[in-house]
Amino acid sequence: MYINFWYPAAWSEQLGDRPRRVRMLGQDFVLFRDSDGRARCLADTCIHRGGSLAGGKLVGDCVQCPYHGWEFAGDGRCRRIPSxxxxxxxxxxxxxxxxxxxxRYGIVFAFLGDLPENERPPIMEIPEYGQPGWRVTRQERFAECDYRRQLENALDPAHNEFVHPTHGFSGERDDYRVPPLNIERSTWGSGFLTTYFAPPLKDERMKSASGRDENAVIEAGTHHFGPCALTTRIHPTPEVFIHQHVFKVPVSESEVRTFLVQTRNFLLEPEHDSRFLERNEIVAGQDAEVLADLHPFFTPETNAHEFLVPADQAVLAYREKLAEWQARGWRIDARALAARGRREAFAIPSPARREQPRGWVLDSVPLLPAATAAEQGAAAAG
Incomplete structure (x- = not known):
């Protein structure tokens, strides 16, 4: 798990007149809206005696701890100590x-890290969101899974034919082969766009809307953004687009919550939403069934423990990005956290900690050490 990225905390409509507890990166947070309607996110542990702020109530612009009534404003400062x-x-x-x-996009995002504003990575963009000619649907899903396994599955162009028979694709054809991938890299991610053999669509309405009623080669691909966000683009024809924008947040090392914002530029009437939502649930369930049986449960820490092939290039590029962010000192030391988490309370470091490192009651979560300049240079050299 990595600090210094934006993570989806809740849907905007879920924040009302009561505090809301959410768990992200193995820590608890409290979400609430102040009197101006502005969404706020604080560490959930009251620094007095460990009460859960989310179990309290809103008092003006503050959240009140249910244990002794301490009140904390949206900037984290205590405004009242009744005793x-x-x-x-x-x-x-x-x-x-x-x-x-x-x-953004009907989602409340929290930046869980201590970078100053001008150094933070942005939230992944959805360029077509809110534009004419596009229909948006949203879904949420929870799974007991390593989030990296899910990201790598999405970046894997060789699993569809075997895991998703509902797509109609088949890896049993005599001429089946994954073509070489052209990996595209950016500051905060990587991915690919490739082509797939596709049989005729079985759904008559979607077949009619797509204008494709025979075998074809479709364009599709996935790009990740940061450790936990990705966009999958599916283009059944040059004019028909389905885009799946996925924002994930690790609840813990072994649990992940997914916020899906899907956009399409055909079948725009609301009555067609259900078929897309149902199809997404089927596909997610098929992935979950396979991922649940992977061994080991977590993605291996070294590529030497897997026999990787050219179709895994996008997975390797994703792992390279994770290694880059670990070298910056952004990766949580999950083993240390698990060993100490029942006896000590921690907090994800916030921007205020970087500005004022002293005088905090709770320690920051343990992080793996950043690489030295020499180590980073050696890694870059291969």
Missing amino acids: LGPQAKIPRRARVDAYPVAE
Whole structure:
């Protein structure tokens, strides 16, 4: 799991007049809206005696701890300690971590990290969102799975013919082969766009809408953005597009929540949404069934423990990006966290910690050490 990225915390409509607890990166957070309707995200643990702020209530612009009534504003600072009396001066150390929040595509995103604003990676874009001629559907799914396994599955062009028989594709053809991939790389991700042999669509309405009623070669591909977001583009014809924009958040090392925003430029009437939603559930279920039986449960820490082939190029590119972010010191030390997490409370480091490193009650989550400049140079040299 990695800090310093934007993660989907909730759908916008899920934030109402009560605090909401969410678990991300193995830590608990509280989400709420202040009196101006602005979404806020704080570390959930009250620094007084460990109460859950999400179990409390909203008082003005603050969330009130249910244990002793301490009130914390959206910037993380404590505004009231009832036991000290109404005239008490609140100590500077009475604060919890507060995280930047942005709302896009109907999702509340929280930036879980300490980078200053000008250094943060952006939220993955959906260029067609809200544009005329596009229909949007949304879905959410929870799974007991290593999020990396899910990302790598999406970046794998060789599994569709075997895992998704509902696509109609087949890996049993005598001429079946995955063509060489042209891996496209960017600052925050990588991916590919390739072609697939596709038989006629079975759904008559979709067949009619796509204008394809015979065997064809379709264009499709997936690009990841950061460790947990990706876009899959499926183009049944040069004019018919389905785009799946996926935002994932690791609940823990072994659990992941997925927010899917799917866009399409055909069958735009709402009555057609159900067939796309149902199809997505079927495909996700097929993937989940296979991923549940992978061994080991977690993606191996070294490529030497798998026999990789050219069709795995996009998976390798994803792993290279993860290694790059680990070298920056952004990867949570999951083993240390698991060993100490029941006895100690931690917080994901927030931007305020970088500005003021001293005077925090809770320690930051343990992170794997960043690579030295020499180590990074050696890695870049191959």
